[in-house]
Amino acid sequence: MAVNPADIAQVRAFNRFYTKVIGLLDEGMHKSPHSLTEARVIYELGKRGRATSSTIAEELDMDRGQMSRLVLRLVDQGIVAVLPRDRDRRATPLALTPEGDALFRHFNEMSDAAAANGLLEPLDELGRRDLVDAMRRIESLLAEPGDEPLILRPHRIGEIGWLIHRQGLLYHLEQGWNGEFETLITRIYAEYEAALALPPKGLWIAEQDGQVAGSVFIIPAAEEAPGTAQLRMLYTEPAFRGRGIGKRLVEEAVRFSRASGYKRIILWTQDCLVSARRIYQGAGFALVREDKHHSFGADLNGQYWALEL
Known part of the structure; x- marks a missing residue:
């Protein structure tokens, strides 16, 4: 079925608007020297505790080579540590260093503040509910089915x-x-x-x-x-x-x-x-x-x- 050009234009306009609102055009994530991609890797490791490079690449839909280069850069910066291998000798587990964990918590706090101050606080209760419901709707339409119970x-x-x-x-x-x-x-x-x-x-x-x-x-x-x-x-x-x-x-x-x-x-x-x-x-x-x-x-x-x- 052909897609309405007006719908395409609306999607692109929303992407430009939302990118500006949440600060993706800034040089570094939350005024740090780290890119959005690096911040996502740090977040995934902080959330999981430990994970392999391939697991995070799959989660973020990243090229394995790009992921390897990014991890090496974070290791050199003292943010990510390479752990001893488990039974699967082919997979190298990764984890955040104490410095990386502090950065993970900083990113979390800054992201919470950005969501609260930039998106939610300017709205009244009904506006907040409409915004959150719209975000849930977008996710349910575009994402794979979640594992939340019915x-x-x-x-x-x-x-x-x-x-x-x-x-x-x-x-x-x-x-x-x-x-x-x-x-x-x-x-x-x-x-x-x-x-x-x-x-x-x-x-x-x-x-x-x-x-x-x-x-x-x-x-x-x-x-x-x-x-x-x-x-x-x-x-x-x-x-x-x-x-x-x-x-x-x-x-x-x-x-x-x-x-x-x-x-x-x-x-x-x-x-x-x-x-x-x-x-x-x-x-x-x-x-x-x-x-x-x-x-x-x-x-x-x-x-x-x-x-x-």
């Missing part, structure tokens, strides 16, 4: 509106659905909020790396026989797909429904939502009926699924 939790203030916004936008971009869908899900979430505590209802936010990764909710099925729950609004953020999050959410919704005394769970979906249908089938749902309809600006095939508990 958390399923209740929703917080502001997240219902955010879920409506995200799902309205995602289904528009991915399925071409129009504003009718956003209007529908606004009403669906309002019905959840307005529903009484009994029969039981539950909404789960999947959170990973501090980001909302997906959600789903269970509500009593108003037009069905007593003891019937309805599973609604399952979705997973694109940056978090492929990690089994949708499956976890449906499993939790089924577990909750069973523990709450429901006898049956129903849901409505569209046959074009292939990944969601696979999750429902894997959880034991069976297709009850299908109805073709024109909604959200598209010709769709609605499917009704049910799970007997």
Whole structure:
């Protein structure tokens, strides 16, 4: 898919702006004689305690030859020490000297101060939260999946509106659905909020790396026989797909429904939502009926699924 030239220009403009803000154009890192690359190597050694040159090169995506030259320079400056080899005679472990450790702590303190004074202190609480959330978002989009555990939790203030916004936008971009869908899900979430505590209802936010990764909710099925729950609004953020999050959410919704005394769970979906249908089938749902309809600006095939508990 072709990339919008305006998007390219925005990315480059942001890179120039952020480079200036955090001082990467300065000659030395935090007014020291050391470059940003040298500071990163010092940081990695300080964080790990000891590591081989190849391990740090891989972590920083550096050329091995460049890494070797940099390490030799830091050794000559008395910042890095070469340790006796372990069992693997091919790998030479490295560690910071006392002087290097002092420099590592200095860099840490200066970096903390730069983040606080240059980025966070000028903003109010809402601005700080927006900035940190945006940084987390960039990292979740560009980085490899982290090893942070997946958390399923209740929703917080502001997240219902955010879920409506995200799902309205995602289904528009991915399925071409129009504003009718956003209007529908606004009403669906309002019905959840307005529903009484009994029969039981539950909404789960999947959170990973501090980001909302997906959600789903269970509500009593108003037009069905007593003891019937309805599973609604399952979705997973694109940056978090492929990690089994949708499956976890449906499993939790089924577990909750069973523990709450429901006898049956129903849901409505569209046959074009292939990944969601696979999750429902894997959880034991069976297709009850299908109805073709024109909604959200598209010709769709609605499917009704049910799970007997």
